[in-house]
Amino acid sequence: MRFQEIIGQNELKEKLVRTIRSGRISHAQLFFGPEGSGALALALAYARFLHCSSPLPAPAAGGSADACGQCPSCQKYHKLVHPDLHFIFPVAGTPQVPKNPVSKNFYDKWRDFVLNTRGYGSLIDWYNHIGIDRKQGLINAEDASEILKTLSYKSFQGGYKIMVIWMVEKLFHAAAPKLLKVLEEPPDRTLFLLVTENPDQIIRTIQSRTQLVKVLPIADPDMNQALARIENPGQVRIADVVRMAQGNYREALRLFGQDNPDKELFERFRQWMRLCFQNKAQDLLDLVRVMASEGREAQKQFLSYSLRMVRESLLLGVRGEALSKLTAEELDFVRNFSPYVNPANGPAFAQALEEAIQHTERNANAGILFTNLSLRFSALLKVKAA
Ligand SMILES: [Zn+2]
Numbered sequence: 001m002r003f004q005e006i007i008g009q010n011e012l013k014e015k016l017v018r019t020i021r022s023g024r025i026s027h028a029q030l031f032f033g034p035e036g037s038g039a040l041a042l043a044l045a046y047a048r049f050l051h052c053s054s055p056l057p058a059p060a061a062g063g064s065a066d067a068c069g070q071c072p073s074c075q076k077y078h079k080l081v082h083p084d085l086h087f088i089f090p091v092a093g094t095p096q097v098p099k100n101p102v103s104k105n106f107y108d109k110w111r112d113f114v115l116n117t118r119g120y121g122s123l124i125d126w127y128n129h130i131g132i133d134r135k136q137g138l139i140n141a142e143d144a145s146e147i148l149k150t151l152s153y154k155s156f157q158g159g160y161k162i163m164v165i166w167m168v169e170k171l172f173h174a175a176a177p178k179l180l181k182v183l184e185e186p187p188d189r190t191l192f193l194l195v196t197e198n199p200d201q202i203i204r205t206i207q208s209r210t211q212l213v214k215v216l217p218i219a220d221p222d223m224n225q226a227l228a229r230i231e232n233p234g235q236v237r238i239a240d241v242v243r244m245a246q247g248n249y250r251e252a253l254r255l256f257g258q259d260n261p262d263k264e265l266f267e268r269f270r271q272w273m274r275l276c277f278q279n280k281a282q283d284l285l286d287l288v289r290v291m292a293s294e295g296r297e298a299q300k301q302f303l304s305y306s307l308r309m310v311r312e313s314l315l316l317g318v319r320g321e322a323l324s325k326l327t328a329e330e331l332d333f334v335r336n337f338s339p340y341v342n343p344a345n346g347p348a349f350a351q352a353l354e355e356a357i358q359h360t361e362r363n364a365n366a367g368i369l370f371t372n373l374s375l376r377f378s379a380l381l382k383v384k385a386a
Helices: 010-021 039-051 072-078 103-117 123-129 141-152 173-184 220-228 238-245 249-255 263-278 281-292 296-319 328-340 346-361 366-380
Strands: 028-032 085-088 161-166 190-196 211-214
Touching: 010 039, 010 211, 028 039, 039 072, 039 161, 039 190, 085 103, 085 141, 103 123, 103 141, 123 296, 141 161, 141 173, 220 238, 220 249, 238 249, 263 281, 263 296, 263 328, 263 366, 281 296, 281 366, 296 328, 296 346, 346 366
Parallel strands: 028 190, 028 211, 085 161, 161 190
Antiparallel strands: none
């Protein structure tokens, strides 16, 4: 990844280059931004620029200075095999690596993943890529020890040794002291680039030892430009994708080429709400069983979708249909659903879903969680508008 390959974020790119040029390189930086904003891609472009032996000046037409793309260091970056670029990321046991998995075991797959997604992939994409979608990945204590070991060697090219830690909030609590220690007393000429979508889930003591690099959602005009350059196999208009993706490039790609990418989520949500409304206990339990059997990230995705639908239902009465971000089918459902989600019960609906998302992240028992939610919704759907 070079700066010029990253969608939008021009101000941030220029700021990053300025800090390097003025020698204000903080040894620990936290790149944080929402899914699909490009936080990992930016961290990689930053690392590449630092390692490049003959960086290019900013083009006259606008944009930031950038790595050259030609020098030996850049050549290695093409394949993410630079000897002074290291990675730590969440992993879990797989049939190939059943015991004590560490990032190193997955390096080949990791390179594929980052190069294929150009740094815009999400955690669920990564889990799917290595076949652990039913588990929660972790950065465990063995990996934290690996950081120390790796950084104790001299750098190959005499420059910085750079350690990229992706989704650092997945750091297992027992591993935190090791990382903290090395952040406090970093080996000479080392750089930590921590990347996350959820900065509030990072242990405070770690966060306080980093310089924050805030990555905003991609601006609509930048997204528009990026999408116009790629082939659009589907029927969706670029303007609609830009509007629905809300600055998330991964989401924009997902929306591309599909009439309704959330169809499965929609159909399940509709079924769930119907069963809750009708109070069909046995059917509800069957559905709960299906939902509980899926991976955590898939559960989170469904709960987030449900939250979105509840909010859209609440907003429908306020701002009308013209501003709705729903597909025709979703809108049709929401029209019938919105009378049951009113100011009297809507906030409780949303709160229950927000809490469920948090609990899912903390490994709550999914069967109990979905059962409780179903009971709560059955009760809430009977609350009449005041
Ligand atoms: Zn170069």
